[in-house]
Structures are given as structure tokens and as C-alpha cells.
Amino acid sequence: xxxxxxxxxxxxxxxxxxxxxxxxxxxxxxxxxxxxxxxxxxxxxxxxxxxxxxxxxxxxxxxxxxxxxxxxxxxxxxxxxxxxxxxxxxxxxxxxxxxxxxxxxxxxxxxxxxxxxxxxxxxxxxxxxxxxxxxxxxxxxxxxxxxxxxxxxxxxxxxxxxxxxxxxxxxxxxxxxxxxxxxxxxxxxxxxxxxxxxxxxxxxxxxxxxxxxxxxxxxxxxxxxxxxxxxxxxxxxxxxxxxxxxxxxxxxxxxxxxxxxxxxxxxxxxxxxxxxxxxxxxxxxxxxxxxxxxxxxxxxxxxxxxxxxxxxxxxxxxxxxxxxxxxxxxxxxxxxxxxxxxxxxxxxxxxxxxxxxxxxxxxxxxxxxxxxxxxxxxxxxxxxxxxxxxxxxxxxxxxxxxxxxxxxxxxxxxxxxxxxxxxxxxxxxxxxxxxxxxxxxxxxxxxxxxxxxxxxxxxxxxxxxxxxxxxxxxxxxxxxxxxxxxxxxxxxxxxxxxxxxxxxxxxxxxxxxxxxxxxxxxxxxxxxxxxxxxxxxxxxxxxxxxxxxx
Amino acid sequence: xxxxxxxxxxxxxxxxxxxxxxxxxxxxxxxxxxxxxxxxxxxxxxxxxxxxxxxxxxxxxxxxxxxxxxxxxxxxxxxxxxxxxxxxxxxxxxxxxxxxxxxxxxxxxxxxxxxxxxxxxxxxxxxxxxxxxxxxxxxxxxxxxxxxxxxxxxxxxxxxxxxxxxxxxxxxxxxxxxxxxxxxxxxxxxxxxxxxxxxxxxxxxxxxxxxxxxxxxxxxxxxxxxxxxxxxxxxxxxxxxxxxxxxxxxxxxxxxxxxxxxxxxxxxxxxxxxxxxxxxxxxxxxxxxxxxxxxxxxxxxxxxxxxxxxxxxxxxxxxxxxxxxxxxxxxxxxxxxxxxxxxxxxxxxxxxxxxxxxxxxxxxxxxxxxxxxxxxxxxxxxxxxxxxxx
Ligand SMILES: [Fe+2]
Ligand SMILES: [Fe+2]
Numbered sequence: 001x002x003x004x005x006x007x008x009x010x011x012x013x014x015x016x017x018x019x020x021x022x023x024x025x026x027x028x029x030x031x032x033x034x035x036x037x038x039x040x041x042x043x044x045x046x047x048x049x050x051x052x053x054x055x056x057x058x059x060x061x062x063x064x065x066x067x068x069x070x071x072x073x074x075x076x077x078x079x080x081x082x083x084x085x086x087x088x089x090x091x092x093x094x095x096x097x098x099x100x101x102x103x104x105x106x107x108x109x110x111x112x113x114x115x116x117x118x119x120x121x122x123x124x125x126x127x128x129x130x131x132x133x134x135x136x137x138x139x140x141x142x143x144x145x146x147x148x149x150x151x152x153x154x155x156x157x158x159x160x161x162x163x164x165x166x167x168x169x170x171x172x173x174x175x176x177x178x179x180x181x182x183x184x185x186x187x188x189x190x191x192x193x194x195x196x197x198x199x200x201x202x203x204x205x206x207x208x209x210x211x212x213x214x215x216x217x218x219x220x221x222x223x224x225x226x227x228x229x230x231x232x233x234x235x236x237x238x239x240x241x242x243x244x245x246x247x248x249x250x251x252x253x254x255x256x257x258x259x260x261x262x263x264x265x266x267x268x269x270x271x272x273x274x275x276x277x278x279x280x281x282x283x284x285x286x287x288x289x290x291x292x293x294x295x296x297x298x299x300x301x302x303x304x305x306x307x308x309x310x311x312x313x314x315x316x317x318x319x320x321x322x323x324x325x326x327x328x329x330x331x332x333x334x335x336x337x338x339x340x341x342x343x344x345x346x347x348x349x350x351x352x353x354x355x356x357x358x359x360x361x362x363x364x365x366x367x368x369x370x371x372x373x374x375x376x377x378x379x380x381x382x383x384x385x386x387x388x389x390x391x392x393x394x395x396x397x398x399x400x401x402x403x404x405x406x407x408x409x410x411x412x413x414x415x416x417x418x419x420x421x422x423x424x425x426x427x428x429x430x431x432x433x434x435x436x437x438x439x440x441x442x443x444x445x446x447x448x449x450x451x452x453x454x455x456x457x458x459x460x461x462x463x464x465x466x467x468x469x470x471x472x473x474x475x476x477x478x479x480x481x482x483x484x485x486x487x488x489x490x491x492x493x494x495x496x497x498x499x500x501x502x503x504x505x506x507x508x509x510x511x512x513x514x515x516x517x518x519x520x521x522x523x524x525x526x527x528x529x530x531x532x533x534x535x536x537x538x539x540x541x542x543x544x545x546x547x548x549x550x
Numbered sequence: 551x552x553x554x555x556x557x558x559x560x561x562x563x564x565x566x567x568x569x570x571x572x573x574x575x576x577x578x579x580x581x582x583x584x585x586x587x588x589x590x591x592x593x594x595x596x597x598x599x600x601x602x603x604x605x606x607x608x609x610x611x612x613x614x615x616x617x618x619x620x621x622x623x624x625x626x627x628x629x630x631x632x633x634x635x636x637x638x639x640x641x642x643x644x645x646x647x648x649x650x651x652x653x654x655x656x657x658x659x660x661x662x663x664x665x666x667x668x669x670x671x672x673x674x675x676x677x678x679x680x681x682x683x684x685x686x687x688x689x690x691x692x693x694x695x696x697x698x699x700x701x702x703x704x705x706x707x708x709x710x711x712x713x714x715x716x717x718x719x720x721x722x723x724x725x726x727x728x729x730x731x732x733x734x735x736x737x738x739x740x741x742x743x744x745x746x747x748x749x750x751x752x753x754x755x756x757x758x759x760x761x762x763x764x765x766x767x768x769x770x771x772x773x774x775x776x777x778x779x780x781x782x783x784x785x786x787x788x789x790x791x792x793x794x795x796x797x798x799x800x801x802x803x804x805x806x807x808x809x810x811x812x813x814x815x816x817x818x819x820x821x822x823x824x825x826x827x828x829x830x831x832x833x834x835x836x837x838x839x840x841x842x843x844x845x846x847x848x849x850x851x852x853x854x855x856x857x858x859x860x861x862x863x864x865x866x867x868x869x870x871x872x873x874x875x876x877x878x879x880x881x882x883x884x885x886x887x888x889x890x891x892x893x894x895x896x897x898x899x900x901x902x903x904x905x906x907x908x909x910x911x912x913x914x915x916x917x918x919x920x921x922x923x924x925x926x927x928x929x930x931x932x933x934x935x936x937x938x939x940x
Contacts, residue, residue, distance in 0.1 A: 008763065009760055009763065012759050012760060012762070012763040012774075013755075013756050013759050013760070015717075015759060015775070015777075015778065016717060016718065016721040016755050016756070016759055017721065018718055018721075018722065018781065018782075020795045020798070021782065021791065021792075021795070022791065022792040022795045022796070023792070023795040023796045023798065023799040024799060025726040025730070025795075025798040025799060026726075026730070026798065026799050026800060026801050028730075028733075028734075028801065029618075030618075030619065047756060047760070048678070048682065048749075048752065048753045048756050049682045049685075049686065049756065049757075049760060052675055052678040052679040052681075052682050052753070053679045053682065053683065055675045055679075056675040056676060056679040059671065059672055059675055059676075063672070073568060075567050075568035075569065076564060076565065076566055076567065076568050077562050077563060077564055077565055077567075078565060078567050079563070079565060079567070080565065080567050083567065094602045095602060095603070095604070098602050098603060098738060098741075098742075101732060101741075101745060102732060102733045102741065103733070104729065104732075104733075105729055105730040105731075105732065105733045106733065108725065108726065108729075108730060117725050117729075118725075118752070120729075121724070121725055121729045121748060121749070121752055124729055124732060124745055124748070125674070125745060125746075125748075125749050128670075128671065128674075128742055128745050128746075129671040129674075129675070131598075131602055132598040132599065132670040132671040132672075132742075133671050135597065135598035135599070135602065136594075136597075136598050136671075136672075139582070139594075139597050139598065142580055142581075142582070143569065143580050144568060144569050145567060145568070145569060146566075146567045146568060146569060146570075146571050146572060146577075147574075147576070147577070148569070148576060148577070148579055148580045149575075149576035149579065152576070152579050152580065152581060152582055152583050153582075153583055153584055154582065154584070155582070155584050155585075155600075155601040155602065155604075155609075156583075156584035156601070156609050156655075157584075159601075159604045159609035159610040159611070160609055160610070160611045160650055162612075165612045165615065168615055169615055169616070172614060172615050172616040172623065172624070173616055175616075175733065176614075176616040176617055176618050176623055176624075177616060177617070177618060177619070178619075182616075208560070209560035210560075211562055211563070211565065278563070279560045281558050281560065283558045284558070284560075408615075444619065452619055453619050454619060455616055455617055455618055455619060456616070456617040456618075456619065456621050457615065457616065457617075458613065458614055458615060458616065458617040458621060458623050459612050459613035459614055459615040459623070460611070460612045460613050460644045460645070461612065461615065463612060465645065465646050466611060466612070466644050466645075466646075466647070466648055466649060466650050467647070467649065467650075468646045468647045469647050470647065470649070474649075478649050478650055478651050479611070479650060480584075483574075483575035483576040483579070484575055484576050484579050485575040485576075487575075488574075488575040488576075490576070497572050497574045497577075498574070499574050499575060502574070502575070516646065519646050
């Protein structure tokens with residue numbers, strides 16, 4: 001279609017929306033925000049007559065590339081270190097995608113501008129596309145990559161695993177609770193606008209450097225839909241801003257959504273990019289450098305700050321704090337170390353770091369070796385079963401962390417850990433911002449204002465609770481992370497596929513039982529808890545126990 | 551002096567990480583093992599669809615993490631009154647030392663549903679692209695051959711008003727019945743099929759709108775905005791409009807799909823498209839409108855009705871709740887059939903408007919009813935002649 005006829009076509013389809021005369025469409029999702037009805041323009045400007053062929057053409061390219069990759073034996077040069085982490089990433093990501101599709105109707109009744117609904121419906125089907133195209137990529141990996149374990153059990157794994165549970169917030173946060181908090185602020189304003197660049201642009205670049213050019217093909221195709229979704233979100237945000245009553249809620253939701261996305265996405269993607277790569281060129285950007293560019297400059301400085309003049313209260317402090325976490329407090333390194341500590345509870349293999357990796361880390365993050373080097377040397381030493389237990393049970397000066405009740409990532413930056421009694425339970429939080437999210441934000445009142453539509457944090461949020469007192473062999477069997485010989489684990493702390501070098505349920509059976517930090521914490525007396533807390537916050541970095549008090 | 555900076559590039563390495571390079575546990579386990587395929591081998595569609603939307607009754611050991619203000623998370627089964635086997639079993643309670651395992655997969659009969667159209671990304675874009683390409687070509691060919699010049703005044707009025715007004719039905723149902731319902735079903739198989747249905751309707755709405763635009767450019771006194779007044783003021787349309795709006799007001803997602811695809815579409819949609827437009831157009835020298843309307847007819851008859859039947863057949867044959875489901879579906883029939891028949895009758899004046907008349911309204915309605923009765927009995931439900939002829 002020519003540009004002129006496109007414009008006319010778009011103009012014409014504006015005639016489609018109508019106001020009901022006899023029955024109002026059902027209202028199923030509440031919000032505490034208020035919206036004024038005002039004539040709006042459809043920000044998406046998408047006509048299906050050109051949309052469908054455009055997407056089909058994109059599909060042709062993606063599937064053409066897939067065929068080419070297989071014919072060209074791409075898997076002879078992919079790095080296993082990289083592809084193993086894709087077992088985690090690709091188990092998580094189809095759910096957030098499909099949840100974004102499901103989230104769109106939350107906006108229908110709450111944003112009373114029918115012109116916007118057309119764009120939301122197109123986003124819905126885009127998201128169906130993203131979900132299935134990603135499932136398809138995973139299927140292709142399962143069929144063609146040397147080790148299908150963990151891909152073949154992907155969705156069961158993801159749903160049972162604590163890492164999957166952390167990632168699930170990035171999906172469930174879109175579809176429940178206050179409709180605007182979920183489908184607009186958390187999903188479009190923060191997750192899509194801020195974090196999809198690291199997900200869908202930074203990560204593919206790293207994949208390519210590790211011999212995998214299919215992931216970039218698929219994810220760039222996904223990302224090419226994203227700018228349309230960002231326009232959807234922006235239109236809704238401007239409407240929300242036009243009502244003063246919403247400012248307080250916007251401030252709350254931006255704080256929660258920003259901090260939660262930082263905790264979850266930076267943990268996962270940071271680990272993939274820094275610890276899942278074999279590309280140690282000094283001039284390749286580190287995750288911190290990418291973050292500074294994509295998130296701090298492009299999102300924070302160029303997108304959020306200009307909205308201040310419309311009355312948006314921006315969480316400057318939390319944005320600076322997220323950077324502080326990444327740059328000064330080693331957030332990504334702490335997370336990667338924790339994943340590797342707990343390798344036995346997962347469903348992918350984690351390659352030890354080598355001298356070459358150490359050198360790169362030290363160059364990019366000065367001081368890295370002093371903090372983490374020793375521990376990774378131990379990880380390497382303990383990676384092949386040789387009469388010892390997995391590293392988590394060995395004496396390597398690593399204190400198993402408590403979990404954050406809110407973001408469910410453990411409280412790894414030890415000094416930031418906060419403890420509080422909420423809903424009759426003593427809980428630990430990785431940071432004050434997470435405590436605030438649970439105790440203050442997700443409540444039916446906020447700063448004295450009624451917020452009856454705000455959602456709740458629910459579920460068994462500490463994974464270890466479920467298996468308190470269990471033998472590890474039973475834990476892993478219960479989750480289903482066992483290979484088809486019925487004994488070898490899916491997860492391994494190395495990449496050696498020689499069956500004699502692989503860990504099995506037999507190795508786990510002789511380990512000490514699993515103990516839930518939160519169950520133990522709640523069994524303590526208040527005095528013991530205070531002592532525990534003041535000791536915990538003196539620990540770290542790199543999980544070290546607090547030095548003995550003198 | 552010149553210096554060449556060496557470009558920094560990652561170096562490819564031979565890793566031999568392809569399937570079959572080594573033998574070890576799981577080295578040949580190359581199918582998804584977390585669900586049971588419907589047939590012997592998993593289909594491509596199943597692989598990209600099943601279990602993407604989780605269920606705490608079988609996996610999802612930590613349960614849903616975020617809830618609405620009433621504490622309910624995920625996809626509550628109570629969002630429809632219909633039940634699939636297993637629905638009355640409680641969600642496994644997890645707590646200290648409980649372990650994570652739920653019921654064996656599938657914990658609920660809902661997970662047995664498969665979209666017979668096997669819609670996913672690849673199929674949905676291919677199908678809809680073909681439709682829009684074909685339609686664009688048809689309309690363009692008609693434009694070039696000056697086919698619209700043969701239309702008489704009465705037929706021009708008919709198309710600008712009545713063919714035009716149907717776009718509003720499509721648009722409203724596409725957004726507020728189908729897109730809305732894509733949040734509500736307990737499995738990904740349901741919700742994806744429903745979202746594809748939604749896009750069919752929204753596409754059809756746009757097909758009609760853009761066709762209307764072409765006609766206003768091609769036919770001197772074609773009123774491109776007449777459809778708006780027809781939709782809001784023409785008494786013959788108010789029964790249809792009232793019913794369509796009522797469909798968007800349904801809370802129960804199964805009822806919304808059932809009332810729209812099993813009752814409204816056969817009794818009103820097909821009556822309008824197949825027994826009015828398709829029949830009247832040729833006699834009035836119009837060979838183009840039937841291709842536009844026919845695309846939508848095909849969407850419904852060959853695809854949307856097909857998944858709808860598969861979805862409800864499973865429920866009326868459910869090993870635990872067949873009777874429960876049938877009695878609720880019967881009550882929905884009792885509620886919606888009279889409303890749709892009333893709307894169909896209000897539509898009758900349209901049949902006398904073209905110069906060359908289509909077959910009689912009563913004959914068209916009879917045929918629509920016959921087809922509808924067959925759909926109903928295929929689902930294991932009953933509708934009496936008396937109910938149909940009230
Ligand atoms: Fe997406
Ligand atoms: Fe946290």
C-alpha cells in the first residue's frame with residue numbers, strides 16, 4: 001500500500017469504534033486510577049491489511065534463517081556455555097509474552113477510549129506471535145543441540161524451579177492486581193519500554209558472539225514489534241497523567257515496577273551476558289556498560305525525565321540505586337555466584353570460569369578477582385564429582401542466603417538485607433525497596449488513600465519452604481530434573497558430557513538435608529533473630545560469612 | 551602515515567555441539583516430555599502451545615505469585631460455570647515440607663483441548679495474509695474493470711448502509727467478546743484460539759471498512775459514512791445491535807463464546823452473509839461484495855466454528871461433568887436463542903430493499919435454523935422445533 005492510501009485507510013478504520021447504546025461491555029478488572037473520556041488518536045496506526053503481510057514476511061525471514069542454520073550446521077560452533085543458559089531463558093520468556101497478550105483486555109474498560117483498543121488488540125496478537133516463535137526456537141535447540149536435557153522438560157522445569165518462579169513475576173505482574181498498575185505501568189511503561197532492549201537487543205548480540213545467530217534472528221524480529229507497544233503504553237500514560245488524582249498512584253507504581261524489573265531482569269540477563277559468554281574481548285561491552293546505555297541513558301534520561309514536566313514523579317533515587325547495585329555492589333556477580341552455588345536445584349549446566357574469564361572480569365569490574373575469584377576457583381575444583389559434595393555443602397566461605405519475600409531473588413548484597421514481620425510472618429527482603437513493595441505498596445490503602453483494587457503478593461514465595469527437611473535426591477526427583485537413565489541429573493556444574501563425570505541422584509542422596517532459611521528464622525526467638533540479622537548484614541561480598549566480632 | 555585499526559570481532563570456534571555428537575543420558579530425548587500429545591506424535595502446534603500457561607494443579611509448585619485484590623491469581627476456574635473433569639479437586643496445598651508435586655499431568659480436563667485449526671504464529675499470519683491479499687486483488691480487479699458501474703442506485707444504497715453496518719458487529723465482537731475472553735480461559739490452547747478468532751473479526755471489520763472506502767472513491771454518489779447512521783438509527787439494525795452489545799456484556803467466558811459462535815453467528819451472521827448478501831448481490835450485478843463477505847464466512851464456517859465445536863464437544867462429553875455442562879449450555883440456549891431470533895426478525899426489512907430480491911427471508915431463516923439445529927445436536931444438546939419457531 002502506498003503511504004497515502006495507508007494514511008487514508010487508517011483514517012477510515014477510525015470509523016469502526018462505537019459507543020454502546022443498550023448494554024455496557026462487561027467490566028471485569030478494577031483500577032484505582034481514573035480516566036477522563038477524551039477523543040484520542042490510535043497511536044499504533046496499524047491496518048491489518050498491511051500488518052498481516054508484514055508479519056508474514058518477517059516470519060519468512062526467521063524461518064528461512066532457521067533452515068539455513070540447520071543446513072549450515074550452526075550447532076558445530078555454538079558455545080555450550082551460552083546455550084545452557086538458554087535452557088533457563090527460553091523456559092521463562094514465552095510466559096511473559098503470552099501474559100502480555102492476556103493483559104490487553106485489562107485496559108479495555110479502564111481506558112475508556114475505543115481508539116486505543118485497536119492497538120491493544122494488535123499488541124495481543126503480536127504477543128501470541130512472540131510466545132510461539134520463542135517456543136519454536138526452543139524446540140529447534142532441543143532437536144539440534146548436543147544436550148536436549150532441560151529443553152525437553154522446559155515448561156515443567158520452569159514452573160517448578162525457583163529461578164523460573166523469579167522470572168514468572170515478569171508475567172504475572174502483567175495480568176493481575178490493579179489493571180493499570182499491571183497492564184500499563186508494569187508491562188508497557190517499565191518492562192517493555194525499559195527492559196526489552198537488554199532482553200531482545202543486548203542478549204542477541206551476545207548470542208551471535210557465541211556462535212548462535214538464530215536467537216538474534218528470532219529476537220530482533222520480536223523486538224521490531226516492540227516500538228508499537230511502547231507507543232500504546234505512552235498514550236495510556238499521558239492520559240493517566242492528565243488527571244492529578246493519579247499522580248500518587250503513578251509514583252507508587254513506577255517505584256514498584258522499576259525496582260522489581262531491575263531485581264528480576266538484571267539478575268537473569270546480567271548473568272546470561274556476563275557468565276554465559278565465551279567472548280572475552282576487552283572491547284565488548286559489559287552488562288554494566290550496556291545497562292548504562294540502554295537503560296540509564298535511553299530510558300531514564302531520554303524517556304522518563306521529559307515526563308517530569310507533566311507531573312510524573314520519577315524514582316530518581318531507585319534508578320541511581322539500581323546502578324549502584326550493578327556497578328558498586330556486584331549485583332549481577334552475586335546472582336551468578338548464587339545460581340552456580342545452587343546448580344543442583346536447576347535444569348541446565350553451568351560452565352566453570354577460567355583464567356581468561358577472570359582477566360576479563362577484572363578488566364571490566366576492577367576488584368572482581370578479590371571478591372569472587374577464589375570462590376570460582378573452588379567451583380572449578382569441585383565441579384566433577386570426586387568423593388566430595390556439591391559446592392553448596394563444602395567449606396568455601398559461602399553463607400547460603402535468605403530469600404527476598406518480594407522479588408524472590410535471595411538477599412545477596414548482604415548489607416542491604418531487611419527483616420520485618422508482615423502478615424504474621426517474619427520475612428527477609430533483599431532491599432528496603434522490596435520490603436516497601438510488600439508492606440506498603442501491595443495493600444488496600446496507600447498513604448491513607450483507599451486502594452481497593454491493588455493486587456496482592458501470594459503463593460509459596462520461599463522455594464526452600466516446600467522442601468524443608470527433604471533429602472536432595474528426593475527434591476530433584478520431585479521437581480523432575482533427572483535424565484532418562486533415571487539417575488543422572490539434568491543440571492551439572494561443568495560441561496563434560498562423559499556419563500562417568502556427571503552427577504547423579506546417588507551423589508545427592510548422601511548430602512545433608514535441605515533446610516529452609518525462612519522456616520528456621522521463624523522458629524527463632526526475637527533475640528536470636530536480631531542477632532542473626534546483625535550478623536547477616538555484616539557478611540559478604542561474595543557470600544562470605546561475617547568476620548568474627550572482636 | 552596511515553594506520554589500520556584491526557576490527558574487533560568475536561572468533562568462531564569449532565565446538566561440535568550438535569545433536570548426536572556424543573552418547574549420554576538424555577542424548578536422544580528430543581521431544582517435550584511434560585505433556586501427552588493428543589495423537590501418537592506431538593504436533594508442531596502442540597509443541598509451541600501446550601503448557602505455556604501454567605496450572606498449579608500439576609506443576610507450578612510455588613503457586614501463583616500475584617493476585618487480584620481478592621487474592622485470586624492466574625486463571626480462576628470459576629470464570630466460567632462450565633467444568634472439566636478434575637475441577638472440583640482442590641489445588642494441592644504446599645507448605646513447609648510439602649514438596650512441590652501436584653496431580654499428574656493433566657490435572658484438569660481443560661488441558662485436553664486442542665485447536666483443530668492448530669493456530670499459532672506461522673499459521674495465523676499465513677492465513678490472514680492470504681485473505682487480505684486475495685481481497686485486495688479482487689477489489690482492485692473489479693475497480694479496473696469498472697465493475698461497480700453496473701450497480702443500480704438501490705443496490706448502492708444497500709451496500710453503503712447494510713453491508714457497511716456489519717463492520718460494527720465485527721469490530722465490537724472482535725474486541726469485546728473475543729479479545730476480552732483471551733484473558734479468561736484456563737489453558738493456552740483456549741486463549742490462543744480465542745485470540746485468533748478475535749483477529750478474524752477485527753480483520754473482517756477492517757476489510758469492510760476499506761472496501762467501503764474504495765467504493766466511496768469509485769462510485770460518484772456512494773455515501774461512505776451512511777453505515778454510521780444505519781448502525782445507530784436504522785430500526786431494522788437495532789435488534790442486531792442490541793444483541794451484539796448484550797454479547798459483550800456477558801461475564802462468563804464460555805457463555806460469551808457459546809452465545810456468539812454457536813447461536814448468534816449461525817442465526818444472524820450466516821443469515822445476513824450467506825442468505826442475504828451472497829444471494830442478493832449477483833442479481834443486482836454485484837460480484838465483488840460476495841468475495842469480501844465470503845472471506846468472513848469462510849473464517850467462521852471453516853475455522854472459528856470448528857474450534858468452538860471441539861471446545862464444547864469436550865465439555866458435553868466430559869467424563870465427570872457432562873450433565874452439569876449440558877444443563878448449563880441448555881440454559882444458555884434457552885436464554886440466547888429467543889434473543890437472536892428476535893434480532894433476526896427485526897432484520898427482515900432488509901430483504902425487500904434491493905431491486906432484484908434475494909430468496910425469501912423465511913426461507914433463509916429456515917435454512918439458518920436447520921444448520922443451527924445440526925450444530926446444536928452435534929454438541930450433544932437439544933433444541934426443539936417449538937423453541938425455534940416461537
Ligand atoms: Fe512481546
Ligand atoms: Fe527483593
